[in-house]
Amino acid sequence: MSIDRYVRKWGPVAGLVMSFMAAIGMIRSFDGRMMINPVLSLGYIALLLPPAVFGYLAARGEVNVLEEQERDVPGGAVKGAMVGLIAGLVTVVFMLVTAPFDLSGFFPNINDAMVDVMTFHQGLGLGSLILIAVSTAVGAMGGALHGASEVVRAGVLRSLGWVMLFALFELVVTDIIDVRAIVRFIYAAGGGLQLWSALIIAALAWWLGGRYAGRRAEFSDMAKASEAGSRLRYSLIGIGILLLIILPMLVGGIVNELLINVALFILMGLGLNIVVGQAGLLDLGYVAFFAVGAYGTAVLTSPLSPTFAPALNWWLALPIVMIFAAIAGVLVGTPVIRMRGDYLAIVTLGFGEIVRLLLLSDWLTPYFGGAQGITRIPGITVGPLTISGTSPELFIYLTMIFVAIAAYISYRAQNSRVGRAWAAMREDEDVAEAIGISTVKAKLVAFVTGAIIASFAGALFSAKVGTVFTNSFDVLVSIIILVVVIVGGMGSIRGVALGALMLIGILGGPKSQGLLTEFAEFKLLIYGAILVFMMLKRPEGLLPSVRRSRELHGAEAEQDAWLDRRGDFVDEDAEEAIT
Amino acid sequence: MSTDLAPEVAKPRRFKFNWVDSFLWFVRVAALIAITIGVVGSFQNFAAGEGPSATAWRDLIISSITTGSMYGLIALGYSMVYGVLGFINFAHGEVFMSGTMVGLISATMPFNNGFWDSSPFISIVVVLLVAMITSTLVAIVIERVAYRPLRGAPRLIPLITSIGVSFFVQYAFAGLFGVATRNYPPSPPGLAADLSIFGITLPISGTRALVIAVAVVSMIGLWYFVTKTKTGSAMRAVAEDKEIAGLMGIDVDKTIVTTFAVGGAMAGVAGLMWALLFRGVDFLTGFLPGIKAFTAAVLGGIGNLPGAMLGGVLLGLFEGVGPLLVLGGLGIPGVSQLKDAVAFAALVLVLIFRPTGLLGERLGSEDRV
Numbered sequence: 001m002s003i004d005r006y007v008r009k010w011g012p013v014a015g016l017v018m019s020f021m022a023a024i025g026m027i028r029s030f031d032g033r034m035m036i037n038p039v040l041s042l043g044y045i046a047l048l049l050p051p052a053v054f055g056y057l058a059a060r061g062e063v064n065v066l067e068e069q070e071r072d073v074p075g076g077a078v079k080g081a082m083v084g085l086i087a088g089l090v091t092v093v094f095m096l097v098t099a100p101f102d103l104s105g106f107f108p109n110i111n112d113a114m115v116d117v118m119t120f121h122q123g124l125g126l127g128s129l130i131l132i133a134v135s136t137a138v139g140a141m142g143g144a145l146h147g148a149s150e151v152v153r154a155g156v157l158r159s160l161g162w163v164m165l166f167a168l169f170e171l172v173v174t175d176i177i178d179v180r181a182i183v184r185f186i187y188a189a190g191g192g193l194q195l196w197s198a199l200i201i202a203a204l205a206w207w208l209g210g211r212y213a214g215r216r217a218e219f220s221d222m223a224k225a226s227e228a229g230s231r232l233r234y235s236l237i238g239i240g241i242l243l244l245i246i247l248p249m250l251v252g253g254i255v256n257e258l259l260i261n262v263a264l265f266i267l268m269g270l271g272l273n274i275v276v277g278q279a280g281l282l283d284l285g286y287v288a289f290f291a292v293g294a295y296g297t298a299v300l301t302s303p304l305s306p307t308f309a310p311a312l313n314w315w316l317a318l319p320i321v322m323i324f325a326a327i328a329g330v331l332v333g334t335p336v337i338r339m340r341g342d343y344l345a346i347v348t349l350g351f352g353e354i355v356r357l358l359l360l361s362d363w364l365t366p367y368f369g370g371a372q373g374i375t376r377i378p379g380i381t382v383g384p385l386t387i388s389g390t391s392p393e394l395f396i397y398l399t400m401i402f403v404a405i406a407a408y409i410s411y412r413a414q415n416s417r418v419g420r421a422w423a424a425m426r427e428d429e430d431v432a433e434a435i436g437i438s439t440v441k442a443k444l445v446a447f448v449t450g451a452i453i454a455s456f457a458g459a460l461f462s463a464k465v466g467t468v469f470t471n472s473f474d475v476l477v478s479i480i481i482l483v484v485v486i487v488g489g490m491g492s493i494r495g496v497a498l499g500a501l502m503l504i505g506i507l508g509g510p511k512s513q514g515l516l517t518e519f520a521e522f523k524l525l526i527y528g529a530i531l532v533f534m535m536l537k538r539p540e541g542l543l544p545s546v547r548r549s550r551e552l553h554g555a556e557a558e559q560d561a562w563l564d565r566r567g568d569f570v571d572e573d574a575e576e577a578i579t
Numbered sequence: 580m581s582t583d584l585a586p587e588v589a590k591p592r593r594f595k596f597n598w599v600d601s602f603l604w605f606v607r608v609a610a611l612i613a614i615t616i617g618v619v620g621s622f623q624n625f626a627a628g629e630g631p632s633a634t635a636w637r638d639l640i641i642s643s644i645t646t647g648s649m650y651g652l653i654a655l656g657y658s659m660v661y662g663v664l665g666f667i668n669f670a671h672g673e674v675f676m677s678g679t680m681v682g683l684i685s686a687t688m689p690f691n692n693g694f695w696d697s698s699p700f701i702s703i704v705v706v707l708l709v710a711m712i713t714s715t716l717v718a719i720v721i722e723r724v725a726y727r728p729l730r731g732a733p734r735l736i737p738l739i740t741s742i743g744v745s746f747f748v749q750y751a752f753a754g755l756f757g758v759a760t761r762n763y764p765p766s767p768p769g770l771a772a773d774l775s776i777f778g779i780t781l782p783i784s785g786t787r788a789l790v791i792a793v794a795v796v797s798m799i800g801l802w803y804f805v806t807k808t809k810t811g812s813a814m815r816a817v818a819e820d821k822e823i824a825g826l827m828g829i830d831v832d833k834t835i836v837t838t839f840a841v842g843g844a845m846a847g848v849a850g851l852m853w854a855l856l857f858r859g860v861d862f863l864t865g866f867l868p869g870i871k872a873f874t875a876a877v878l879g880g881i882g883n884l885p886g887a888m889l890g891g892v893l894l895g896l897f898e899g900v901g902p903l904l905v906l907g908g909l910g911i912p913g914v915s916q917l918k919d920a921v922a923f924a925a926l927v928l929v930l931i932f933r934p935t936g937l938l939g940e941r942l943g944s945e946d947r948v
Contacts, residue, residue: 024754106684108757282735284742334602335931341734342667346873347930350923357920362913440599479742486739525750531743535736536728 004079006058011083014054014139015090021046022091025109026522028117033518034192035167041192042518043117045164051087051135055080055142073147080143081136088135091118092128099124151210158209159202166201167193168506171515175251248396256392258505260464261512263399264457265504269484269496270406271453276482277490277545278410278419279446280426282345284478285332285352289451291473292328293458295359296321298374298468299367305374307367314380314463321459322452329451333444340429352478360470373469380463389464399460406453410493418445476510476524483531489541498543503527603931610928613909620908630907637782639900645787645856647895648794652849653872654879654887655801656718656842662818662882663838666734669741670721672869673748674843678714678850679860680752683761685709686854690764699767706854711847717748718843719836727832745869753862760861763854770855790852797848798888801841805884814838818882867919871898874926880936889937898922 021027031043059076095115103110119127120134145153166173170191174183186197193201248256268290275283299305300317312320332351336344359368368374379388380398387394413419421442424432433439462468480503488499507523508514519526534541624630631639653675660668689695689702725744729737765771770785781788805811816824817834825831853864871894879890901921902914911917929936 020751024751026754106687107755109754280735282738334599335606335927337599339930339934342738343877343930343934345735345738346667346870346877347927349870350874350926354920354923354927357917357923361916361920363911363917440597479746482739482742522750522754524746525754528743528746528748528750532725532740532747535740535743536725539732539736 010054010058011086014050014087017050018091019094037188037192048138051084051139052142055083055139058083059143059146076147077140077144081140084136084139088132155206159205162205265500267457271450275450279422283348285348287477288352288355289454290458293455294462297459297462302377325451325455329448333447375467489544491545495543617905617908643895643899647892649852650875651888651891654876655845657876658887666737670744672865675846676865677717678710678847681713682710710850714847715843718839722839763858880938886938897925
């Protein structure tokens, strides 16, 4: 019997992914986080995800846009099980090969503790068999899921999704519910969901989701159409805003702190979104403008600023900082105006690093404090209050206001004259120029707007933290903002918000932790993987703007891709004649 | 025969005066004036007997050239990939780092049992092979997994992908090897001493001489490979036009893999050089040299192989000698901290002064920088 092509392809891949996650210490580190107490930790979810996902992929086989997929449960289960079996075998071989040697000198994470977790604490002999059996079973489930009917598939995914959400957002949920008895019912003492509450959540998600699945389609149709729809839409937006206003009051300090970080990244994401998403200029040194905002505010407001210390009020400093940022935008923007695409990316990256290195150098230390930074930046005065990072439940509102301003600017810019010029420029610069768009002006406006929005974030950041150091402004920050924009959807305002919530909120920002502190060590690895995955599978982002996704996935493009994959002979001349 | 991998398309120059141009001219003139004042200042200091001595200057220049030839080798990988695929492979610095990291294992084991000191030559060749093989494999895997599915995508998409790959590889190595900096064993005694030929002692250590020699040999070998062999011709043909090359019976995918493999191997050689010159490696080792090597490739004219090497050496000199010569002459304190800033400033200035690089040709409108 010959083994299916996709089983041969995905089985070893799944095994390698499992071994890799073990070798970098991910499984063991994630094992510390309970998801469903005491059965399932995040580590085992990570360990068993590859057989499930690749089992599903093997059962799916070849993707064909124009043909209905073949679905059958036993066939899928067999393929998935084989993937799981191969994956388990590969992982066991990896453990058996590494176990006899002491590799901890070179690979600190390949050690007995890793083997212990991987073998379910049962020792290498019995544990390996268990691992292979579990991996096979999970693979079979993944494969069978592909074969199942639409209702079952959606139900299973929805239930798993909600259980995971409740387990991951334990901190937020406990803050919101805040009634000890209920919290104790849902969550176990050592963290993680109780087994029964997990089952209840899964059942509820299945049942309610199934009931409202049809209604939701009806609802969104209604929202799209007619006058009643627009009233519905506005009321939904109203409810959303109300929720946003109430949320910070319900959750505690830690979550609010996190929300501030998320909001700051939404702010910067919105700024970068104008430059990258709308104008199509890949700026890898965006953090420089954030630094201008933060250092500008620090110098102007802190009484401890080394040379020049006017100790202004934050609100007075803000317009001055905005002017600085605009000048910085022009200074960075002008030299790169003639550059395209990749050169622009590297040069802006260079600018970002130059700014950081100069701030750090002995030369400018007398003005900006060098490695010591600038401390004692006062909070923001609002009436009788002084709001700073020590009162996150108030600071979050201030940040939200600036996010709203930035969102309004982006929204208005999108369909304005300059917004349309950006779109034209993004698609084809030469054509844009030919039809009379001043690309020089459009590019500079994009850089300056982006810079000013970043300076808002910088000003808020320095008032929140109270100190500025150069290490808050390295190239990593630029890249992470870029990932936020790309994951959410370039050119889309909702997308940026979603991207920041998911990435900064859950995984954590460059210097801050997210909800999952276990991810801290691996977040940049995950960021990299997400970036590659998105570019390969969904370059338009999770919530793309309509125009952008049309650019990337035209109907013809899909057809061409399909024909390519089929390997059919395409007569290009004939095609040209048709078009 | 030309060694250019990038297509050459002539384009008439447009004469149009506007304020962007005048700003750029202002920057050019200001940069020239600043550099002149700095250099003159340094010479005055030197004449007055202040600042570094002549020997110190000489050593600085030699060490800059060795670092520069390492950049040049990494730059070859950037240049070839850019020539063939037309995008910046941001992850190339990580290809270099992977060779250095894995090479460390093959250096530490012979060092611990004394083999490193007793037969240094064999040990270094082993490290070189391990580094080259690792880097080549990493480069091939990256191409297969991340870049091949993106053939024909808009240009920024592979670039953003390569940033993701770069992060992934960095932190994969951080997970595998830990985040601590590890050190290669010290150069064998024969290499650490100053080089002497026929009894004349030259002011250059054996290690540095070896690095320069390896760089020159690799460069010549690569040049021979690209211009004289069949595979090399195929690479140049693919760089010129992928579709036509395919119609001429060239296996385009295979040729692109070869390009990545050769670039990876060169990065592996550079990895050994890093090990001999600086000894300390960690998972971030590839980041800065990667960006600088890209700068070197642009400086020499991207897509041009001798240009990459020349650009590397020049960039090494800029960042090694530049801070002291120009900034020191301007009276700026703590110039050695600004080494990286000077390298980046060099990139910006090169792209303002001569976007096509020193040996590059004028590129067509689609490839205009």
